[in-house]
Amino acid sequence: MRAVLLGFALGVWWLQQQADLPGWRGWGMCFLIFSVAVMARRRFGVRVFVLAAIVAGFAYAALRAEVRLQPHLPVEYEQRDIEMTGFVRGLPEPQEEGTRFLFEVEANGAGLRDFPHIVRLLWAPTAPLVAPALRAGQRWTLTARLKRPHANANFLLRDGEVSLLEQGIRATGSVSLTRAPRRLHADAIGPRLAIDRWRAHIRDRIETVLGDAPHRGIIVALAVGAQASVSDDDWAVMRATGTSHLVAISGLHIGFVAGLAALACGFVWRRIAWRGLPGPLWLATPKVAAFGAASFAAVYAALAGFNVPAQRTLWMLLVFAVAYVGGRRPASSLVLAWALALVLIVDPWAVTSPGFWLSFCAVAAILHAIAAYGRRASKARVDDDDDWLAGLEARDPILPDEVESVSNQAARPIAATSKRKRLASAWRRAAFKLHAHIKSSARVQYAVTLALAPLTAYWFSQIPLIGPLANAIAIPWTSFVVTPATLAGLILPAPIDAPAFHLAHAALSVLCDALARFADAGPAWFLWHLPQPTPFALVAALAGSAWALAPRGWPLRFAAPLTWLPLLAPAPAPHVAAHGAFRITALDIGQGSALVVETEKHALLFDAGPGPESTHAGERIVAPYLLAAGLHSLDALVISHSDSDHSGGAPAVLQSIGVRQLLASLPSSDGLWSNAGKRGSDTLRCAAGQRWTWDSVEFRVLWPDAGPLTGKPNHQACVLKVTNAAGRVALFTADIEADVERTLLARDPSALRADVLIVPHHGSRTSSTEPFLDSVGPLAAVFQVGYRNRFHHPNPTVYARYRMRGIALTRSDEDGAARIDMGSDIVLERFRQTHARYWMSQ
Structure with missing residues (x-):
């Protein structure tokens, strides 16, 4: 049964790795494999049932995905005012920019079928209207501007769109105050x-x-x-x-509540009588305690919002309670396997979240450790008791008067002697139990730490020692x-x-x-801090953890640490550029700019994206990506100018990543200078004529001119040209506009020639002039823009200007992050193409 349940879970996980949902051929193949497996069960036994379970899990998850994706917002209705009637769900979250809440739609003014049932809205206070105190169940008729579910898509980081799908959120947007929202009298129940x-x-x-x-x-x-x-x-x-797990209502907390509930229910049930008969004669007290524990656990899990650790603990308690009432004592591993399958039946997308893996692997490690040490502990329990009691007696020897002759004992109060012996024995038993508890807790902590360290490195690129x-x-x-x-x-x-x-x-x-x-x-x-491990390194480390936790005497258990070497001492990452070449990673950080340039042994970050004033991209995306890529220090951080969508994330980067030099085009009063100086970074104004070489790759600053900064920030933006040993060039233009383009053209048009162009000012109509594009002559161009951004970047005319020239284009709002390898050839990789999943852009 364990293998069958694990097979079902494997099928669910397999579906979440697919780029497309199965069509009629896929469904036909699933039906054929399942039918053959069921018919062959007598000959091949449980192995065929495992195959059938894998197919069943895959098909079930696919069916749930089809149903979940059916409600959708048509593209032509994005960012249009749509009147909706519905009610508030969940816990509204007050934030600085307004109140964020879930809204369940009962009717829409556009008359659309398959309209999203659940949308996530932001109600921003706008004078004279103030955002009201929203409560679950309140019915409203309001107007909102919606977008299809979209999240930043980056290499090495978790895809946020699957989180929206998991919650059933099929559109996001904000409350529009063009029409005043109306609170309806009847609340939903x-x-x-x-x-x-x-x-x-x-x-x-x-x-x-x-x-x-x-x-x-x-x-x-x-x-x-x-x-x-x-x-x-x-x-x-x-x-x-x-200790981040302590913030959540975890299985540990729910188990604690369940234990208290079991004690309380058992205590009360033993003292209840009905029709002259005590409660235990109607129903055994342990069974009442089991159901009481499960019931109180269900209440506490509901308070937790039924997160994955809460669900796991609840299902384990329910499975155990049902089995116990039925007169069975199921193995703990079987209970865990049932909980795994039930969690995925309720939420097939749970396998994409870190909490799922951390929660189940922690419990599996504990059970594995108990199984490994249990037999040895049970065999040696008597010897351990004797050894410990002997040790205590050696440190606290029995008093001479306790071994006196019978004639001498007659002169002593027998009752006092007996009391002293009982007290000494009680202290020794307490000391032994405390020692056993500390020893058991240490083993459990060791097992959990060893098992979760590889997963922590994979999900968070760090292991807190x-x-x-x-x-x-x-x-x-x-x-x-x-x-x-x-x-x-x-x-x-x-x-x-x-x-x-x-x-x-x-x-x-x-x-x-x-x-x-x-x-x-x-x-x-x-x-x-560790780079995100490869699948091989992750699996090897997890297998090594199970190997190390095996019982004493397991073959070659001493060699288990060797399996951790790919995780702790990874070989140089295959994506690092060869000597004389470099790689550009244009991160998807919404409306803003953040580009990572890697040579063979050096790394540079050009702009750091928005900060707390907007999307927190520096903290959420830029710094985590650098850590996951193994870039724990930067040789240079270039901040092109002071606009927040380029410089806002810099403090988060400085806090998380070591920066040797800050090269920026910022006013002298900008706080980023002092921030970098306090952290030991060298600081330097960005000025035309600066150049340096890393690993046979030349970096050259083309703009702005040395001297006091003049004009608006876009006019001051730093322009960087990077040339590899093969003569391939990338041009980073930040937010320069037509006036700077004309100035650069007048100086030396040939200096602008580039194979890859980071599009000026996100493709606004004030930049990318025809003469500038003709002089640059790029083969590929990168647009870093936010999905349905309020600036309407890129401008349709400007975008068409690039397309007419046959330039290979990538834009972050449609393609996610992009990687460009600049060697003798140019290789462009778009995240949403190479890492496609069926929920993307749906």
């Missing part, structure tokens, strides 16, 4: 909305009690699973110490102090819930202060 209202009420209670307390966001996250309120400082500390020590303190403190105090606050009515919430926050403050000291006091290598 239903179990899900009742849970959402309950979660919102709890969040409001906590925020009212704690006010502006620094860690209130973590308390909210532990109570209702909403992480939007967690501060950036708290996230930074927890990422550095490997301080994590085991930090978790050894944080997990028990959170589980036995912070979480119980938070739960007490949930149970108690207002206003007597305030002391519990304050106690939870005070305990959390102690923990956060300790974690911050760990993060600050430790050396930089405490947070080990």
Whole structure:
């Protein structure tokens, strides 16, 4: 049965790797394979059932995907005012720019069939209208401007569009105030909305009690699973110490609640009588406790929003409870396999999220460790007891008066002697249990750390070496102090819930202060940054973890660390350019610019994308990409000019990545100069005539002129020319406009000749003039633009100007990130083509 359930999960995962959903031929092949497997079951046994389960999982996930993708927004209706009637779902999230919320559409004014059922909207306050306090179930008639579900698509980073699909969000947009929204009187009702209202009420209670307390966001996250309120400082500390999992309502917390519920239900049931018979005679107390635990776990999982770890724990409890009531004691591995299959039946897209892999692999590691050490522990239990008791007695020998002769004992009070012996024995048993508990906890922590380290490196490009020590303190403190105090606050009515919430926050403050000291006091290598491992390195490290956790005596267990070498000491990445060549990676960061240039041994970042004032692209995309690519330091960071879509992400890059030199065209008063100087970077104004060579690749600055900066920022933008050993040229033009183009043409048209052009000013109508394009003569051009951006870049006329010249084009809003290898030949790779998935652009 385990193999069949794992086969089903494998089929679901396989579907999520496909570029297209199966057509009629694919469905026919699935039906044929499934039928043959079922008919051959008697001859080949369970192996055929595994094949049938794989096909069943693939077909089930494909069917769910077909249904989920059916509602859609036609392209011609994007960014048009559409009137919708529906109700608010989930927990609205107040943010600086407005309130973000989910809206379930019941009717649309465009009369479209298969209109998206769920859309995500931003209600931005615009004078004189103020965004109202939104609550789940409120019905509204409002006008919105929508876009199809779209997210940034980059190499080495998770695709955000699958997250939208997983939540059923088939369009995103903002509330348009061209027509005043109308609140309808009748609110929507239903179990899900009742849970959402309950979660919102709890969040409001906590925020009212704690006010502006620094860690209130973590308390909210532990109570209702909403992480939007967690501060950036708290996230930074927890990422550095490997304790980010504590912010979520995890399986550990739900298991703790289930355990308390089981004890309480058993205690009450033993004291209940009905018709003169005590409850245990009607139904066994352990069965009542099992169902009580599952019921309370379901309530807490609902508060968590049914995230993957919560679902996993809930399904495991339910499977165990059903089996236990039926008189069975299923193996833990079978319970985990059933939970795996049930999670994927509910949510086939869960396999694309880090939480899914981290949660199930952590439990699998714990079970594997228990199975590995269990037999040895059971065999040696008596010997261990004797050894420990003997050791304690050696350190605390029995008093002489306890071995006196019978005649001498007669003079002593027998009762006192017996009491002393019982007390000594109790202390020894307690010491042994404490030792066993510490030993068991250390083994579990070792197993989880070893199993999750490869996955952490894959998903987050880092391994916090301080994590085991930090978790050894944080997990028990959170589980036995912070979480119980938070739960007490949930149970108690207002206003007597305030002391519990304050106690939870005070305990959390102690923990956060300790974690911050760990993060600050430790050396930089405490947070080990690694490039994203290859599939081979990941599988080898996971297999090595299972090998290392095998029982003592397992063949060649001492050689298990060798399997980690591809992960910890990877060979030079195959995408690094050869000597004399370079690679350009144009990141998809929305409306803005961020380009990575890699030579054989050096790396340069040209612009860093938007920052907190817009999409946080520097923090969300640029810095994570550099770390995932193994670029832990940059030889140069070039900030072309002060516009926020080019410079806003620079502080995030400086904070995460070592930068040897900042080369920028910024006013002297710009804070980026001092920021870079404090972090040990050399700083230099970008000026025409500067040039340097890395690995036989020449870099040359063409603009602006040396001297005081004049004109608007676009006029000051740095223009960089990169030439490889084969004479292939790339031209980085930032946001220059027609006036700068004319100036450069007047100086030396031949200096502008390039094979690859990063299009000036995102393709605006004020740039890319005909004479400029004729002089550059590019073979390929890169447009870095945001999807349906408000500037309408690229301008249709300008875009047509490029197309008429037969230039190979790539644009980030349609193709995602682009890679261009510049050697003797030019190779262009578009992310959405080479890494296509069936949900992209749907």
